[in-house]
Amino acid sequence: MNLSAMFAELIPGYGLNSGSGLDRAKLIEFMHRTYRELYPEQELGHLAQTVEQYFSDRTPLWWVKCLKNDPEREEILPDAPPAYLYPQSVKQNLKSVVGCLWLGNAIDQATGERHAHIFLLYVAPEHRRLGIGAALVIHAENWARTRGDRQIGLQVFLSNQPALNLYQKLGYQNHSLWMLKPL
Numbered sequence: 001m002n003l004s005a006m007f008a009e010l011i012p013g014y015g016l017n018s019g020s021g022l023d024r025a026k027l028i029e030f031m032h033r034t035y036r037e038l039y040p041e042q043e044l045g046h047l048a049q050t051v052e053q054y055f056s057d058r059t060p061l062w063w064v065k066c067l068k069n070d071p072e073r074e075e076i077l078p079d080a081p082p083a084y085l086y087p088q089s090v091k092q093n094l095k096s097v098v099g100c101l102w103l104g105n106a107i108d109q110a111t112g113e114r115h116a117h118i119f120l121l122y123v124a125p126e127h128r129r130l131g132i133g134a135a136l137v138i139h140a141e142n143w144a145r146t147r148g149d150r151q152i153g154l155q156v157f158l159s160n161q162p163a164l165n166l167y168q169k170l171g172y173q174n175h176s177l178w179m180l181k182p183l
Contacts, residue, residue: 003142004062010135013068014098014127019061027051027061027120030100034122038157054104054119060143064099064123064132099123101136103143106153116144118154121163133166 007016019027031047055061099122106117118140123132144152155178156163 003139003146006142007135007139010138011130011132013066014132015065015067016139017063017065019063019102021055021057023061023063024051024055026063026097027055027100027102030122031120033124034120037125038160055102059102059104059119061103062101062136062139063097064101064127064136066096066098066127098127099132099136101140103140108151108153113150115149116140116147116152118152121154128162133163134170137166137170 004016004018008014028048028051031051032044035042035044035047100120101118102120104117104119105114107114118137121133121136121140123136141152153175154167154172156167158164
C-alpha cells in the first residue's frame with residue numbers, strides 16, 4: 001500500500017495528493033495562513049523568499065483534500081495535470097484543499113547526518129481535531145523512513161500550544177532550544 005493510500009485509510013473522507021513545482025503560489029498562501037494565525041499583525045512578505053530558497057524537487061509537498069460531498073473527487077489524483085489545465089468545475093474543487101505538509105532536509109549538527117525536516121504542517125481550523133495533523137506527521141515519518149532517515153525534525157513556536165501538544169503526544173522531544181534576543 002502506498003503512503004497516500006495509508007493516509008486515506010487513517011482519515012476517511014480526506015485524500016492526500018502530491019504537490020509539484022507548480023504549487024509555489026499555493027504553498028506561499030498556506031504559509032501565510034499558518035503565520036497569520038500565530039502573528040496576525042506581522043508583515044509576511046518574507047515567506048515567499050523562504051519558499052523560493054528552499055522549495056525544490058527534493059522537498060516534497062502534499063495537499064490534504066476534503067472528499068466529503070465532492071462529486072468530482074475522482075478527477076484530482078496524485079498524478080493529475082496542473083490546475084490551469086482543469087475545467088472550471090474542477091478548479092472550484094481545488095478550494096477543498098484543507099491541509100498541507102512540506103518536508104525539507106536538515107543536517108544534525110551533532111552527528112552530521114541528513115534527516116527530514118517538517119517545514120510546514122497546516123490544517124484549516126474547521127478540519128482540526130480530526131486526526132489530520134497526526135496523520136500528516138505519520139506520513140512524513142513514513143516517507144523519511146522509506147528514504148533511509150533515522151530521525152525527523154521540526155521547529156514549533158512555544159506560543160503554539162496545540163502544535164506542541166500534538167508533537168509531544170507523537171513522541172517528539174526537545175533536542176535544542178532556539179534563543180533570540182531583540183536588539
